[in-house]
Amino acid sequence: MARGAGWLRLSLGPDRVIRRWPSLGSVAGAVLCCCMSMTPSLLPRPWVLHAVIGGISAAIGYAIGALVGAALRRARVRPGPRVMRTAWIALLVVAGLLFVSMPMVSADWERPARRVVGLGTRIDWLTWSLIPVAAIVVCVVIVLAARVVRLATRIVIRLLDRVVPRPAAYITGSILTVLLLAAAVQGLLFNVLLGVAERAASLANTRTSPGITQPNSPLLSGSSASLTRWQTLGAQGRDFIGKTTTPTRLTAFSGHPARQPIRVYVGLDTARSLTERAKLAVAELERTGAFDRKVLAVMTSTGSGWVDERAAAPLEYMYAGDSALVALQYSYLPSWISLLTENKAAAAGRALFDAVHARWAEQPAAHRPKLLVFGESLGSYGTELAFPGGLQDLTAHTDGALLAGPPSFNPIWQHLTQARDPGSPVWRPLYRQGRTVRFAQTAPDLRAVPSPDGRPHVVYLQNGSDPIVWWHPRLLVQRPQWLRAPRAADVSPELDWLPLVTFWQLAGDLAVGNSVPAGHGHQYGSMPAAAWAAIAAPDSWTDADTTRLRNLLDHTASTP
Structure with missing residues (x-):
């Protein structure tokens, strides 16, 4: 058994879920996109939903930053240790300041959005300040899940590399991992969650x-x-x-x-x-x-x-x-x-x-x-x-x-x-x-x-503020026409389009479309x-x- 375990470790190599700590670029991207997600959306949202959208946006920013960092490393752009240390200190200071100030700024942005749909403008500062903390937790969970998938892909490629040429191992391993992941999501998570939803809906029926x-x-x-x-x-x-x-x-x-x-x-x-x-x-x-x-x-x-x-x-x-x-x-x-x-x-x-x-x-x-x-x-x-x-x-x-x-x-x-x-x-x-x-x-x-x-x-x-009407995949990369002047009366003047982020903001708005007064949202x-x-x-x-x-x-x- 010990020999088998040793062979497996030798075959899989040194890969692990936390292979290296996050890079400067990935952390910077996560901080930037998380703060961008706290900008106004189409409808007012509770702080928990803000945090979920912030975590998803931060994970997207993390991925973009990691890709940029990898591209720079391949181009042999490698700043010295002193420069990197200074950059890390500056990033952590800026991130701290942003995570303290952005909830307050976000609350100020939220008030016009609440006002134009007929809601009160009072906001609980204590819970609103928890948005960055909860968003970080969501982001960490998503990043860890992505790293598990990446690790699984490398394991499959290394195993295939023993029996087929390396290019074929990379292609076959990547495709096989994607298929296995899709099967797991479809056959396990999706079907299990759908079964739970069906049973709950059947009971309610x-x-x-x-x-x-x-x-x-x-x-x-x-x-x-x-x-x-x-x-x-x-x-x-x-x-x-x-x-x-x-x-x-x-x-x-x-x-x-x-x-x-x-x-x-x-x-x-x-x-x-x-x-x-x-x-x-x-x-x-x-x-x-x-x-x-x-x-x-x-x-x-x-x-x-x-x-x-x-x-x-x-x-x-x-x-x-x-x-x-x-x-x-x-x-x-x-x-x-x-x-x-x-x-x-x-x-x-x-x-x-x-x-x-x-x-x-x-x-x-x-x-x-x-x-x-x-x-x-x-x-x-x-x-x-x-x-x-x-x-x-x-x-x-x-x-x-x-x-x-x-x-x-x-x-x-x-x-x-x-x-x-x-x-x-x-x-x-x-x-x-x-x-x-x-x-x-x-x-x-x-x-x-x-x-x-x-x-x-x-x-x-x-x-004008119904997310069911306006949510569309094009929001990922294209500014929507409904944000052009003149705007509908119940669309906040503070709202603007941000690539990738606005899509997820409106996706979150779908969950609160019925929580506003009649004549707004989906009411x-x-x-x-x-x-x-x-x-x-x-x-x-x-x-x-x-x-x-x-x-x-x-x-x-x-x-x-």
């Missing part, structure tokens, strides 16, 4: 929110007359059905007798395949008489199956209950996990709309309900993918569309933004003078540009009511009605 009970009306899914059982709707489906606006509330709002609204929802556990769930949704619409209502809305849910109540209820109020809403669940994972692992949103949006549209088209043209579509966040992506022909396809097959908080990878949104009229900013684009499409953050934005018939066909709700509040009023309100509806409805919805909580 079985719960029922307080105050939500099985409906008595046969016009709602999950009732005793329904084709779908209440237990199979999932947590978000039960919320969607259980929060249906009652005729009593509709009558109180309008002053006229109201009908029982129709809501149809098919949960992930109701049927095994997406096609079966879409067919079942249409069967439910037929059973409830939805195709005889004045308005029918196909609502693509987010990854967990959530549909924003403040986007659903306005249509019921506007049409005094003479409405039908339909949605289905395609996952119970949060949207970002669902997109990374399954990407079923596109298939779900297309399957549901195609099935509903096929049955709707069978109705006599004079007796068809208005056919509307809605999607928020990942749901907007699913909605857009239901129309492969783009905007023309969307307008030809619907009577109106509302899309809120669209991710930057939405294809129709990308086309409209890139083809916007000259002079209009990317955060409030004007497309062909607003005749068909409007982009809005506030109600006045919807009326800023008149269209020939007075109504837009498509409305995009997008806040759209009651704005869907104003958007629906612009798109498809009945002739008797007035601006005063919209204001009353928005005031009512502002007191209604609706969180994913």
Whole structure:
């Protein structure tokens, strides 16, 4: 055994995880990028998230500094010991001063970011001062993990070097290590974490929110007359059905007798395949008489199956209950996990709309309900993918569309933004003078540009400070257009683009997009009511009605 251990040590050589202490360049790069990460971002963040982003940025700076140092050594640029000692002393002094002062400066930068999104400007100095310390810990963990990978690569190369030529050993060893690492991440970490997320989401899917009970009306899914059982709707489906606006509330709002609204929802556990769930949704619409209502809305849910109540209820109020809403669940994972692992949103949006549209088209043209579509966040992506022909396809097959908080990878949104009229900013684009499409953050934005018939066909709700809309891989190397003047009102004037760092800052903002007041970040509040009023309100509806409805919805909580 001792001989075997000795052979292994001889074969592997002197490599170890900490082969040498960090170089001057790597430490300088880490300090610089860590301090850069404390500059303002799109949304205010808690100190812990600041620290995580700071640690990731510091690790990137460490890698860049190490590469620069290696290149200089290869070029035989080697300062003398005295110069290096002086440089180290200067770096440590500067780093100490920066790590003491930057949290204070960062707090001053944070206040305008909090102010423009309607948050208080008070900051806890004690916790804010911990940002550099926690960032160093995160950076050290990342660097050690990278060194373990590097060590593993060298071990594989040295072992291969005994049986194949050295160039082949380097190439084969590097490729083999990458493949093994990818397999470990995919097969171990990713699958384990995904399994944990799925089990947690599955458990959450079985719960029922307080105050939500099985409906008595046969016009709602999950009732005793329904084709779908209440237990199979999932947590978000039960919320969607259980929060249906009652005729009593509709009558109180309008002053006229109201009908029982129709809501149809098919949960992930109701049927095994997406096609079966879409067919079942249409069967439910037929059973409830939805195709005889004045308005029918196909609502693509987010990854967990959530549909924003403040986007659903306005249509019921506007049409005094003479409405039908339909949605289905395609996952119970949060949207970002669902997109990374399954990407079923596109298939779900297309399957549901195609099935509903096929049955709707069978109705006599004079007796068809208005056919509307809605999607928020990942749901907007699913909605857009239901129309492969783009905007023309969307307008030809619907009577109106509302899309809120669209991710930057939405294809129709990308086309409209890139083809916007000259002079209009990317955060409030004007497309062909607003005749068909409007982009809005506030109600006045919807009326800023008149269209020939007075109504837009498509409305995009997008806040200037919504990281879901603006986060994109291009942020790594390219300054975004939404930072050009003039900026959106809720984007901090202190915010500027930094290579590599801004990408990770906005990635962190994704986690806090729903933690700001309505009208900022990824919170759209009651704005869907104003958007629906612009798109498809009945002739008797007035601006005063919209204001009353928005005031009512502002007191209604609706969180994913």
